[in-house]
Amino acid sequence: MREKFKGCKGIGFKSSNILLVSILYSLLSKPSYGYSLLDEIKEIGIDTGEIPYGILYRTLRLMETDGLVESEWQIEETGPSKRIYKITDQGKAYLLDWAKTAKKRVDKILDLVIRIEKILSDSSN
Numbered sequence: 001m002r003e004k005f006k007g008c009k010g011i012g013f014k015s016s017n018i019l020l021v022s023i024l025y026s027l028l029s030k031p032s033y034g035y036s037l038l039d040e041i042k043e044i045g046i047d048t049g050e051i052p053y054g055i056l057y058r059t060l061r062l063m064e065t066d067g068l069v070e071s072e073w074q075i076e077e078t079g080p081s082k083r084i085y086k087i088t089d090q091g092k093a094y095l096l097d098w099a100k101t102a103k104k105r106v107d108k109i110l111d112l113v114i115r116i117e118k119i120l121s122d123s124s125n
Helices: 015-029 034-044 053-065 089-123
Strands: 069-074 082-087
Touching (some): 015 034, 015 089, 034 053, 034 082
């Protein structure tokens, strides 16, 4: 697996990681194709207006290379064929690991916010 996606130790809340996690989350409910994934990600609350299709498809290709998703071509009677992506067991494990790590980080950030607010509110009194 590419070092970039390996484990969650180095994963923060950078936009590329949020895109990757959002894609995996969207694929939990059903397989989908790239263009449709942007709509599904938008429903989660991610601003997709700044995600070029090239970045989305490049991310999907890297995720497939790393075993997080797999794809197959869906041949349509009318219209263009579509590459349909689905999450793999490895992708599910990655997503679970990311969620656990993210929760710990969110808890630490929330604790820091509470401490800052307490000190600032105490100092203003």
